[in-house]
Amino acid sequence: MSEGIPRAVLTEALRAQINGREVLGAVFCTFRFDPGFFEREILPALFDAQLHQDPQIRRVQIEEALRPLAGRVAVYYDPGAIVTGDGTACLDVRRIPVRPRTGYFHPKNAFILVRDTSTQERSLVVLTGSANLTQAGWWENVECAHLEEIGEHGRSRTAREIHRFLEHLPRLARNFESHTALDDIRGLLRTVQPIVYRSANGRMHPHFLYSGRRGAKALVDQLDEIAGQWLYGANLEVLSPYLDDADASAPLKSLIDRFQPGKWRVLLPEEGGVARCRPELYDWVRERGGEWGRLPKAVLARGGKQATGATYRTVHAKVYRFFDKNWEITLVGSFNLTRPAHSGGGNVETGVLSEVTVNRRPRFWLEEIEEPPPFAQPVGEDDGVDQGFVPLLARFDWASGQAEVLWDGAGDSPGIEVYDRGVYLFGVGQLEPAVWTALSVDDAAVLRERLRETSFLTAVSGDQRGIVLVHETGMAHRPSILLDLTPADILRYWSMLTAEQRNAYLAQHGGALLGPGEDLPVESAPVKPLDTIFDRFAGIFHGFASLGRTVRDALGEDRVEVARFRMFGAKYDSLPVLVEQVATDTAGDPLDRYLMVLCAQQLADQVRRDFPAFWESDSAGVSRLEAALTVRAALREQLIARNDAEMADFLDWYEPRFLGETAAVPA
Numbered sequence: 001m002s003e004g005i006p007r008a009v010l011t012e013a014l015r016a017q018i019n020g021r022e023v024l025g026a027v028f029c030t031f032r033f034d035p036g037f038f039e040r041e042i043l044p045a046l047f048d049a050q051l052h053q054d055p056q057i058r059r060v061q062i063e064e065a066l067r068p069l070a071g072r073v074a075v076y077y078d079p080g081a082i083v084t085g086d087g088t089a090c091l092d093v094r095r096i097p098v099r100p101r102t103g104y105f106h107p108k109n110a111f112i113l114v115r116d117t118s119t120q121e122r123s124l125v126v127l128t129g130s131a132n133l134t135q136a137g138w139w140e141n142v143e144c145a146h147l148e149e150i151g152e153h154g155r156s157r158t159a160r161e162i163h164r165f166l167e168h169l170p171r172l173a174r175n176f177e178s179h180t181a182l183d184d185i186r187g188l189l190r191t192v193q194p195i196v197y198r199s200a201n202g203r204m205h206p207h208f209l210y211s212g213r214r215g216a217k218a219l220v221d222q223l224d225e226i227a228g229q230w231l232y233g234a235n236l237e238v239l240s241p242y243l244d245d246a247d248a249s250a251p252l253k254s255l256i257d258r259f260q261p262g263k264w265r266v267l268l269p270e271e272g273g274v275a276r277c278r279p280e281l282y283d284w285v286r287e288r289g290g291e292w293g294r295l296p297k298a299v300l301a302r303g304g305k306q307a308t309g310a311t312y313r314t315v316h317a318k319v320y321r322f323f324d325k326n327w328e329i330t331l332v333g334s335f336n337l338t339r340p341a342h343s344g345g346g347n348v349e350t351g352v353l354s355e356v357t358v359n360r361r362p363r364f365w366l367e368e369i370e371e372p373p374p375f376a377q378p379v380g381e382d383d384g385v386d387q388g389f390v391p392l393l394a395r396f397d398w399a400s401g402q403a404e405v406l407w408d409g410a411g412d413s414p415g416i417e418v419y420d421r422g423v424y425l426f427g428v429g430q431l432e433p434a435v436w437t438a439l440s441v442d443d444a445a446v447l448r449e450r451l452r453e454t455s456f457l458t459a460v461s462g463d464q465r466g467i468v469l470v471h472e473t474g475m476a477h478r479p480s481i482l483l484d485l486t487p488a489d490i491l492r493y494w495s496m497l498t499a500e501q502r503n504a505y506l507a508q509h510g511g512a513l514l515g516p517g518e519d520l521p522v523e524s525a526p527v528k529p530l531d532t533i534f535d536r537f538a539g540i541f542h543g544f545a546s547l548g549r550t551v552r553d554a555l556g557e558d559r560v561e562v563a564r565f566r567m568f569g570a571k572y573d574s575l576p577v578l579v580e581q582v583a584t585d586t587a588g589d590p591l592d593r594y595l596m597v598l599c600a601q602q603l604a605d606q607v608r609r610d611f612p613a614f615w616e617s618d619s620a621g622v623s624r625l626e627a628a629l630t631v632r633a634a635l636r637e638q639l640i641a642r643n644d645a646e647m648a649d650f651l652d653w654y655e656p657r658f659l660g661e662t663a664a665v666p667a
Contacts, residue, residue: 212344
């Protein structure tokens with residue numbers, strides 16, 4: 001930092017920190033949330049896989065990668081700051097709204113649990129910064145972030161503070177009972193030995209700060225308690241995109257009065273060359289002996305400092321730099337220079353205070369502004385927030401088909417109408433506060449159909465309307481994004497041994513996801529398989545043997561969700577989908593179709609016998625599979641009709657032997 005403003009691409013920095021290790025779970029916190037962008041462009045950073053360049057095909061590949069993590073990737077967001085963007089949510093991510101009683105849910109964090117597969121060592125990668133889970137946050141703005149790693153059974157100063165914050169999250173998300181991803185991460189943090197001293201050998205340990213809880217101290221008091229002995233008299237530089245709409249800044253006054261900086265400089269929030277603060281505030285800073293500044297154009301220019309005719313990026317970073325000639329202590333996180341951010345009981349905020357290694361004398365990043373610019377109406381940190389927010393929550397369970405709504409406002413709800421892109425879906429009568437209420441079977445069916453296309457709903461109550469992001473569970477039973485695999489395609493997919501092979505195969509079959517007029521990339525062009533009777537029958541047996549092996553291995557290793565996706569799910573490679581495809585594939589050879597269903601019945605019988613608890617754990621999946629398997633009777637009749645009377649006798653002899661004696665699924 002001392003040699004200039006550090007720069008990195010956020011996604012690449014996160015990917016480098018994970019460094020190819022297996023991701024076991026992840027929790028993200030954000031104010032603004034664009035779920036479509038998050039799934040297409042941020043989630044891929046978690047996985048060490050060669051993904052397709054087309055975002056829709058890439059999302060299909062991520063859908064596959066997420067299966068072992070069912071319920072273990074979660075995003076906690078402020079429901080008043082949803083960004084619909086240009087896409088919807090459709091992957092297995094728990095989307096949990098957090099609505100504090102006061103202020104906003106404003107932190108920006110990623111907590112990613114990883115494991116080194118060669119050593120089995122687990123660690124927690126922690127990102128604390130200023131970037132929302134939006135395109136602007138991760139691709140466009142000037143943002144800041146602090147990355148660190150906490151090893152299982154290791155020592156850490158921040159682990160205890162992070163654990164307290166994560167313990168507070170379920171209380172903030174009070175309307176949701178399950179927090180599996182949080183539980184796993186907190187489990188690792190409980191193994192970490194805390195470092196109780198603030199510093200060692202004259203160097204300050206990193207500290208994780210958070211606010212927005214009862215009894216929390218103001219930010220200035222937290223800074224003083226941790227590092228006051230160093231901060232007094234140091235130079236101070238503040239980067240904050242939002243200031244209070246006031247003639248004087250109370251948070252800045254607290255910092256200046258408390259730490260008496262030798263010299264101090266503050267970022268002037270600007271947009272199009274116009275200052276977004278009151279002129280009175282501008283004068284107040286100058287009168288108090290402070291300076292206003294802006295970041296160098298080389299940092300702000302899109303395309304880098306060499307770009308010509310470049311437009312400039314918005315500064316969204318929140319950084320507080322205290323420095324002297326020999327050291328620097330920096331707070332990086334979500335704290336704007338506003339009253340709600342600095343008061344302990346206002347917004348929920350997070351940041352990391354750490355000492356920065358210096359190789360030469362630190363200098364101000366901001367270039368001083370000599371002449372006052374033109375002024376415009378100040379922009380608040382809540383700019384663009386849904387001011388007509390209707391506090392309705394909705395959730396849908398794909399396994400049971402049950403849909404529920406909850407009123408998260410004070411008192412009973414008024415009548416609410418629910419729409420999707422202007423189309424009326426259903427009405428919701430008066431609701432008690434904080435009580436999940438089931439929708440009717442018909443309304444749940446309407447919602448289920450809409451969720452195939454979008455997870456966004458519009459709730460309208462009187463003159464208020466707001467976006468509702470549906471919380472989805474039971475995602476193994478959600479129909480897949482990719483719906484064009486034939487029974488033969490599914491069998492070939494089951495037979496593939498490595499994740500790399502499966503990724504390539506998904507890319508091959510992504511043509512249906514490309515828009516009209518778009519061609520499938522050359523490297524993704526599918527190869528037509530051979531079609532001899534030996535290849536067909538060998539492929540059928542091999543495909544089912546591979547599926548059976550996958551299911552048995554997953555259950556043996558307690559990866560229940562992987563087995564659930566394959567045996568009972570609604571994805572392109574799930575067993576019920578294959579059988580349903582066989583039932584509707586009237587152009588296919590009846591003998592091939594009959595043999596596939598017979599193999600499916602055999603596998604179902606063996607799983608029911610060998611893993612009864614697993615079989616009984618998913619009544620919806622079992623019902624769907626058993627209903628699909630009834631097609632065997634019709635296929636049997638087709639075979640008999642196509643042959644002579646001896647075929648019936650042969651099948652009477654063959655079926656019980658195949659189902660009871662032939663081991664199509666190796667143990």
